[in-house]
Structures are given as structure tokens and as C-alpha cells.
Amino acid sequence: MNTFLYDSKIVCPVCEREFTYTRVRTSHLRVLERGKDFYTKYDGIEPFFYDPIVCPNCGYAALNEEFNKVDDRAKKEILSKVTVNWTKRKFSGERTPQKALESYLLSLYCSQLKNDKDIIIAKTCLRIAWIYRILMDKGNENKYLQFSLDSYTKAYEGVEAYDGEIQLIYMIGELNKILGYKDEAAKWFNKVMNHPDRNRHTLIVNYARDEWQSLKI
Numbered sequence: 220m221n222t223f224l225y226d227s228k229i230v231c232p233v234c235e236r237e238f239t240y241t242r243v244r245t246s247h248l249r250v251l252e253r254g255k256d257f258y259t260k261y262d263g264i265e266p267f268f269y270d271p272i273v274c275p276n277c278g279y280a281a282l283n284e285e286f287n288k289v290d291d292r293a294k295k296e297i298l299s300k301v302t303v304n305w306t307k308r309k310f311s312g313e314r315t316p317q318k319a320l321e322s323y324l325l326s327l328y329c330s331q332l333k334n335d336k337d338i339i340i341a342k343t344c345l346r347i348a349w350i351y352r353i354l355m356d357k358g359n360e361n362k363y364l365q366f367s368l369d370s371y372t373k374a375y376e377g378v379e380a381y382d383g384e385i386q387l388i389y390m391i392g393e394l395n396k397i398l399g400y401k402d403e404a405a406k407w408f409n410k411v412m413n414h415p416d417r418n419r420h421t422l423i424v425n426y427a428r429d430e431w432q433s434l435k436i
Contacts, residue, residue, distance in 0.1 A: 221313050223247050223264045232289045233297050234277035241311045243269050255426055256393050258349045265353070267346055268319035271326040278305035280325035285339060293333040300332060301325075320350045337377060338387070341370035345390075361398060368394040385414045389423050396430055405434050
């Protein structure tokens with residue numbers, strides 16, 4: 220197995236069976252470049268491929284930090300809509316872009332069944348878009364960027380409070396820019412530059428200023 224990776228064990232909160240999943244040794248990572256939508260290219264590995272944990276026994280999948288957050292209603296939904304049609308298969312070990320895509324699409328479906336917060340849906344769709352970018356599938360990349368933008372916007376407009384509101388506003392601006400909605404993007408970047416927390420988030424503010432200025436050229 221890739222030297223960046225190691226195996227760990229976890230108990231599935233849906234079917235209650237133990238299984239092996241693969242994690243990334245973050246101390247070994249070396250950044251090559253970082254995109255304005257926060258896609259980060261590393262030397263020798265795509266760490267985000269390994270964020271979704273997938274139970275090989277029942278098909279339940281979720282981002283790492285969301286995996287154990289399943290209530291009884293969601294368990295019933297997953298068992299009746301995922302597990303009933305599931306064919307047992309392996310998700311541990313090194314993931315190709317196609318295997319990572321399968322993991323994320325499963326995670327997205329399970330998130331929808333769980334009624335996860337919009338911010339989780341947005342993050343998942345953004346990462347699916349990154350995989351399609353790696354696969355050079357522009358149509359599906361833009362499709363999931365739009366899904367991500369819609370969910371980030373709903374998160375911003377909703378009643379849920381987020382500590383990282385300024386990052387959320389920035390992402391709405393950046394996704395609007397990528398998708399060609401220049402006027403809308405400029406409006407959101409301007410919100411970042413005038414945000415009350417701007418002095419605590421200089422990197423985000425600088426990104427927003429650079430992107431705002433690029434729209435004026």
C-alpha cells in the first residue's frame with residue numbers, strides 16, 4: 220500500500236459490524252499548489268479521496284467527521300434504501316479517482332437520507348466536482364460546482380450559525396466566479412472585504428480582493 224496510507228478499524232453505526240478503512244498520514248504530505256476554491260494538490264497523493272468512510276457490509280457512507288452521526292430514523296432510511304440493494308465490496312486501500320468518486324457519491328446520497336446540514340452537502344458536492352476536474356469531465360465538474368454553490372447559499376441564508384461565515388461567503392463568491400456569474404461573484408467578494416471579522420482572516424480577505432480585482436480587468 221502507498222506509504223502515505225495506513226489502515227484503521229471502525230464499527231459501522233448502521234449495521235454495527237466492524238470493518239477496515241484507510242487513512243492518510245498527514246505528517247507526510249507536501250503541498251504543491253493550492254487553488255482559490257481550496258483544492259490543494261499534494262505530492263504523490265490526493266488526501267481528500269480518503270475522507271469518505273464506506274462500510275463494505277451495508278453501504279453506509281459519510282465524511283469522516285460525520286460518520287457516527289446517525290439517528291434511528293436515518294438508520295432505517297439507509298437500511299431500506301441503500302443496504303437492501305447493496306453488493307458487498309471493498310473500499311479500503313488505495314483509491315483511484317473512480318473509486319473516490321463512488322465513495323463520495325455514496326456519501327452524498329447517505330447525507331441526503333440523513334438530512335445533513337447544507338454545509339455538509341455543499342462540501343461533498345465541491346469535492347465531487349474536484350474529482351471530475353481531475354478526470355477532465357468539465358460537464359459534471361460544473362454540475363457539481365452548481366450543486367455546491369446552491370447548498371453553500373442555502374447554508375448562508377439559513378438559520379444555522381457557522382463559525383467560519385467569512386469562508387462560507389468567500390466560497391459562494393469563488394464558485395460564482397468559476398461558473399461565470401461575474402456580477403454575483405463581485406458582490407460576494409465585496410461582502411468578504413467588508414466583513415466584521417476581516418482582520419482575523421487576512422488570507423481569505425486577500426484571496427477575495429485578488430479575485431474581485433480580477434473581475435474588474
